[in-house]
Amino acid sequence: AQTVTQSQPEMSVQEAETVTLSCTYDTSESDYYLFWYKQPPSRQMILVIRQEAYKQQNATENRFSVNFQKAAKSFSLKISDSQLGDAAMYFCALMEYGNKLVFGAGTILRVKS
């Protein structure tokens, strides 16, 4: 069964600094997708970044990048130059090909000015 674990219930970062959110997962498949979603207080689910497991290159979207370690089943999110608007709940999620999306419990990110 797919499982996703986010071990950091809450993280804080100073504005303009860098923060890394951790995520580990378990799957028996070799081909799957990994995602980071952002959920602000409005509860809207916003896709931050997506990684395909067969691609060794780490995905990057502007200030957001991932460190994908397939053998270790680790998928951390790095946010550079943190901004006040980055404050939100962040969810890591796993999808096996053709299957359902399973979420971690989330990490609350607080950004200090």
Added chain:
Amino acid sequence: NAGVTQTPKFRILKIGQSMTLQCTQDMNHNYMYWYRQDPGMGLKLIYYSVGAGITDKGEVPNGYNVSRSTTEDFPLRLELAAPSQTSVYFCASSYQGNTIYFGEGSWLTVV
């Protein structure tokens, strides 16, 4: 392009009442999902569908039913509402299990 549309956005139900949360998508996605999110928690899968006429249970299906008669629509039925079903409900869709797009959520309170 409307994406994923859920209705209603807010609803208060009395214990024992029934209701249907509507979800429609205009992206011709084959996969559709219903999730619930309790306060301070992650999303849990209720039901999902890989195409019209096909549905399957997720982690927390008890107390809910779904149908998928068309590609566009995936309604979620709550029978005999209970306080434990107070939550925010999200409908989502994707193509071939690719990136999932979410609706804006439906806030349901059972009193």
